Amino acid sequence: MSQAIGGVGPGVSVASRPAARRSRVRWESWELLSGVALGAVILVAALLYVWQHISVVRLGYAIERLREQQAALIQEDKMLKLERGQLRSLRRVEEVARRRLGMVTPKPGQVVLVPEPTVQ
Amino acid sequence: MRGRILCIFLLLLLSLCSVAAKLFSLQIQQGDRLSERATRQYQRRLPLLSRRGTIYDRTGRELAVSLKVHSLFAQPAAIENPARTAKTLAPILGQPPQEIVARLTTDKPFVWLQRQLEPAQAAAIGDLNLKGIGLFPESRRYYPRQESAAHVLGMVGLDDRGLEGLEHQYDDLLGGQPQSVVAQQDALGRLVFRQEEAGRPRPIFDLTLTIDEVLQYITERELQRAVERSRAKAGTAIVMDPWSGEILALANQPTYDPNEYRKAGSAARRNRAATDALEPGSVFKVILLAGALEEGVVRPGDRFFGENGAIEVSGVTIRDHEKYGWLTVQEILTHSSNVGAIKIGQKLGKSLYYHYISGFGFGSLTGLDLPGETPGLMRRPKGWSALSLSVLSLGQEISVTPVQITTAFAALANGGNLIRPHVVRGLRAQDGSLARRVGPVVIRRVISAETAQTLLTMLKGVVEEGTGKEAAPEGYSVAGKTGTAQKMDPATGRYSHQKVVASFVGAVPAEAPRLVILVLIDEPETLRWGAAIAAPTFREIAREALKYLQVPPAPAREVRLVRMS
Numbered sequence: 001m002s003q004a005i006g007g008v009g010p011g012v013s014v015a016s017r018p019a020a021r022r023s024r025v026r027w028e029s030w031e032l033l034s035g036v037a038l039g040a041v042i043l044v045a046a047l048l049y050v051w052q053h054i055s056v057v058r059l060g061y062a063i064e065r066l067r068e069q070q071a072a073l074i075q076e077d078k079m080l081k082l083e084r085g086q087l088r089s090l091r092r093v094e095e096v097a098r099r100r101l102g103m104v105t106p107k108p109g110q111v112v113l114v115p116e117p118t119v120q
Numbered sequence: 121m122r123g124r125i126l127c128i129f130l131l132l133l134l135s136l137c138s139v140a141a142k143l144f145s146l147q148i149q150q151g152d153r154l155s156e157r158a159t160r161q162y163q164r165r166l167p168l169l170s171r172r173g174t175i176y177d178r179t180g181r182e183l184a185v186s187l188k189v190h191s192l193f194a195q196p197a198a199i200e201n202p203a204r205t206a207k208t209l210a211p212i213l214g215q216p217p218q219e220i221v222a223r224l225t226t227d228k229p230f231v232w233l234q235r236q237l238e239p240a241q242a243a244a245i246g247d248l249n250l251k252g253i254g255l256f257p258e259s260r261r262y263y264p265r266q267e268s269a270a271h272v273l274g275m276v277g278l279d280d281r282g283l284e285g286l287e288h289q290y291d292d293l294l295g296g297q298p299q300s301v302v303a304q305q306d307a308l309g310r311l312v313f314r315q316e317e318a319g320r321p322r323p324i325f326d327l328t329l330t331i332d333e334v335l336q337y338i339t340e341r342e343l344q345r346a347v348e349r350s351r352a353k354a355g356t357a358i359v360m361d362p363w364s365g366e367i368l369a370l371a372n373q374p375t376y377d378p379n380e381y382r383k384a385g386s387a388a389r390r391n392r393a394a395t396d397a398l399e400p401g402s403v404f405k406v407i408l409l410a411g412a413l414e415e416g417v418v419r420p421g422d423r424f425f426g427e428n429g430a431i432e433v434s435g436v437t438i439r440d441h442e443k444y445g446w447l448t449v450q451e452i453l454t455h456s457s458n459v460g461a462i463k464i465g466q467k468l469g470k471s472l473y474y475h476y477i478s479g480f481g482f483g484s485l486t487g488l489d490l491p492g493e494t495p496g497l498m499r500r501p502k503g504w505s506a507l508s509l510s511v512l513s514l515g516q517e518i519s520v521t522p523v524q525i526t527t528a529f530a531a532l533a534n535g536g537n538l539i540r541p542h543v544v545r546g547l548r549a550q551d552g553s554l555a556r557r558v559g560p561v562v563i564r565r566v567i568s569a570e571t572a573q574t575l576l577t578m579l580k581g582v583v584e585e586g587t588g589k590e591a592a593p594e595g596y597s598v599a600g601k602t603g604t605a606q607k608m609d610p611a612t613g614r615y616s617h618q619k620v621v622a623s624f625v626g627a628v629p630a631e632a633p634r635l636v637i638l639v640l641i642d643e644p645e646t647l648r649w650g651a652a653i654a655a656p657t658f659r660e661i662a663r664e665a666l667k668y669l670q671v672p673p674a675p676a677r678e679v680r681l682v683r684m685s
Binding site: 057061 | 181182185187188239262264265266267268304310311312313314333334337341593594595663667670671672673
């Protein structure tokens, strides 16, 4: 049995050499493939890591930009409220009502408060 | 061969040793310095503006708000041409170029050019991109209603700390602590991340006041008119809810705009309502009568002889403005008879009168939540002269604050309870939740409800038939008292005939008081009587205030609305 495998006879040895080479080649290509696959996995992992890192940095920039926008909008909102407060100042409102709109204070008797219980 | 291997080995060893030596130098010897340098390159500490709480009136209208503004600074060493820089900045800042040059050419590494710029100024300077010139963010306080309630609100200094008024009183609760965060930056200085600081910052609160902006405006407007009309030195008006002690309006003249407080003098910034003590004059006869009625010493119908308008006490003659004969207690109050008041005072006696004066809160702080309140000046009976009881019955030899008079009158209006006056209604946390509510605080009962009611009825007579006729708005009844107190002339040490304090204090509507209003005009040049200037001002404030509060006139006119089919 061992002779048949070992290839003592010329017929047998001629037949078994290419088979062994094929087997070795197959093994080597499997090894190469595995190596390439492993390399690819490592590369993908590395790329993923770098991509993640870049994404975080990019998000960081975006957050900071939005934060600045938010601060600017809050500031604008406050300034508009301040302006509204100044425009609603009663001194100014009375001035506008009297001068521009020609309004006057109602005389006593012109305003009648209706006591609620008597309303039917 | 062996020699070569040895040679290469030694070479490698030498290289390794030099790497190790460098590593030792970088990591161990210079480690701290380099690490700090690296941190400085990618980390930056960002100062965060501490937000200051907003102050609202009782209806939620903003009375004081904070905004981020910029202050302009210079680093003189970095400026190449100070004259050109000054010339560029001068029109924006509204300052002469020479002044700016002087500041840009100092030896100091850092100088402020102008604190708290207007937003338009900051934007214009930011666009210029000048070398050695920078903008620093700061917080600035704005008062959108300008002078309105200026003495209640107070103001905030450049360092964002309260200097006067509520801004000072509640500075710890309104103002936050300076904060900062650590942020990472890239090579161009752009921020990438920021790390939240550990530890919670001190909480800040918004204030809600008892002040009503509309009532405040009405009060300020009418007081200003009265001071201008009478050409007075100063004036104070207070509107209070007698049941809760809430001050709805507090106005002083002269006044100021807290946005530009540096332009105002100390006279305009003083909250006279709480810090100035004056002799009250005839208004104080109400306190005398409250004590006398409560003790049963007199009854409203009791009669006293008016001595034909003059009485001598300890060698001093005190006169009435008219010659009165027999007067009832009601008439003494209605005509504000000095002789009658002196006789009632003598009947009440020193110690009882003192008991009621201090019982109504005179001579001690009212507990008002504003800074600088004075207790006034009141001597103990041991220090009184033979004349003291008599002149105290007329409201002299004692100094009281306008807030004290209003609070004492509120006790009469609410049935006899002395309450603590206050201007803050509540504190709100930043999430909008109510952190603290300030409710009515009864200090003590001074007189019984019956005495208070009797006195209110008598005071109604003062307005209907006596000195306070001008105080009643149409359709409403008022219970009040006028006062015209002569002021002591410091030069002569005697009472001046020219300098007086004209006042009116009253409750309205008299049947069920909603408001207690005090008007006090200091040193009017014309209209020098309480009845002539303070009472009409009271009427105008009361009329507008009751209309605003929708208090129907009493007795209410019956209006019947019938649906027509």
